[in-house]
Amino acid sequence: MESTSTPRISAALMESYIGQNVIIVGKVAQLLGDIAFLEADGQVKANLTRDCHLMVGNGAQIIGKVNPDMSIKVLNAVDLGSNVGMYYTLYYICFLTVYKSIVSSRNGSSLRAYEQTELTIRSCSTHFAI
Incomplete structure (x- = not known):
């Protein structure tokens, strides 16, 4: 069985992971419908699913696939709350x-x-x- 890895990256490294699953931890800067913008050493545009419940100003961890346009197709998102360093x-x-x-x-x-x-x-x- 082939092993897969899901590296934890920041916005600065996204270009190196196009088409791959990644983990990004950042602060939710803005929510627009089903799109979230996270600050993670640069801005990350995350295309959310209906199951994602994030709040502006809170930390978040997203797992998803890096699209060619440098957005993330979110597979899973966790709101980490407001007390995250x-x-x-x-x-x-x-x-x-x-x-x-x-x-x-x-x-x-x-x-x-x-x-x-x-x-x-x-x-x-x-x-x-x-």
């Missing part, structure tokens, strides 16, 4: 993305991987004002 969530996503790429490439020594990870964490923390 979005900057920490984005920081965590940034760290995991970089760590995974370093470990999977397996080029260079572990010291080099550590140095790259440390530099990226500093970069992420500056970018997300943590």
